[in-house]
Amino acid sequence: MAGEVTVSMLSVSIRKEFRAAGTPCFLLDVKETFAPGFTVLFGPSGAGKSTLLDCIAGLLRPDDGVIQLNGEPFFDSARDLFLPPQHRRTAYVFQSLALFPHLSVEENVAYGLSALSSAERRELVERILPAFHIEPLRARKPGELSGGEKQRVALARSLVTQPRLLLLDEPLTGLDAALRLAILQDLRAWNAASRIPILYVTHNREEVDAVGERVVALINGRVQESGTPRAVLDAPRSIALAHAAGFENLLHVHVVEHRAADGVMRVALDSTNCELEIPLGTEPPGAAVQVAIRAGDILLATESPRALSARNILPGTLESLEPRGSLVVAQVRAGACFTVHLTPGAIRSLQLVPGLRVWLVLKTHSCHVVLP
């Protein structure tokens, strides 16, 4: 990176300890570099995502470490340097949005521009209001806006300041899918025009896929994995991340044998004689591991399937069916208890009822070994 200043990079290397009643209860320990464009911060609640954003924005002071943007230090414990949030030129959209309730939409949007002349201020506001489709709302108070309108105002208020860094803490939670995608479109258009690092916290897989160039998984205050959304969220390597990424099935198994020539290993479900074939790992025969499988990756058949490429076919009994939104959650006992996602149409055409004998079909590569 030395000598390159054209790209604005955010580099963070910090530690911050939180104590309750004198004993340490949470440690944020992050070393990571963020390139321009979207980086999704992913992790279960309590993993330290908001704390990390607060440290980068200057609302919290880390115990030690360095935060710098494009070589300019925001924080450097060795030099006792702490740039207050007013001087960092970052934009931060909170989960709660924090619109000023007593100011109009226009006043909210212009709030961060007080250093400019009124002509410059007016010009910037007049440009951002239509860009975020909130021009007709300019005289309204936040209390008179819908959820989606509030989110647009909060984004416009932050982006109008021409920040060098954008922090978004679940800014689109609670919106319906269509509205979310429309706002994401606006954000992506803005990102294409001004290449700055954008840290985007979300739990929503759809949002990850819509913006995610890169995912950083934060678990218990540390970066557990980073990479493309597919690598991090579709093949998690830790139990905590598998939970956070929505893997419904976590099975306790032990390794039976390696079949290196086939690129697989056989594992047995604990306390049963059910066996599964999963991708070859480094765990030796006899080792106890856990396997994560998405409920949506499991097929269900009412007759014993034949002539399939899938290697794992487990006979079992359908125990329950529970409609949840546009899908039905089925529990199947096949050695262990499996959660399977089905469509209401599949339930009808297969005439599924609790107590029915069924077969579960699992592709080898839908099974992921995860470690504690």
Added chain:
Amino acid sequence: MNFDALLLSFRLAAVVSAVLLVLALPLAYWLAFTRWRGKFLLESVVALPLVLPPTVLGFYALIALGPRGPLGRLWQYLFGHTLAFTFAGLVIASLVYSLPFAVQPLIASFESLDRRLLDASSILGASRARTFFRIILPLSWPGLVTALVLSFAHTLGEFGVVLMVGGNIPGITRTISIDIYDRAQALDFAAANHTALLLLGISFIVLALVYGMNRRVWSPWLAK
């Protein structure tokens, strides 16, 4: 009814609540937002007038304001007369007496603000002063009005401190509550009753105003 005493009481209450607001705003701001561990000590000092008998407060005020007290000596040096038994002396003693009534509603109001609003203001580049005047103060107006109204009403009705520090000089230190006491002592119950009723009515209206506002009956933008 003794209109001199009534007028004097209103003048005292108005001056005291106005000065108190200026003093209480920075004090309450500091108490609400400081992370200093010893702040409970200062909080206790501010709350003392709530529990002390007014005569105790009045006694020490008299000593401090008198010709041998530090404040009294300074005053005498500056203006050539002592503070005890003057209107200015009454104002100073009443400031101490009513301080918690101004500070506590403000602290409560500041502490109930959504901290994320203050964070958002800082991140948008606003200095502490701008955050205070543009965000904290406008959003704390119920607390502000409560502080003003309570210190006004409390000063209007004070008795012990006024008697100790001010004595009973008509037109200068004879306030309305002292007037009621005098009338009752002189067995002029009709006059005492008129004045007492007036004070009762004012106090009720003032409290109804404060409670109504804190229920957000008249709040234009916080209502959901």
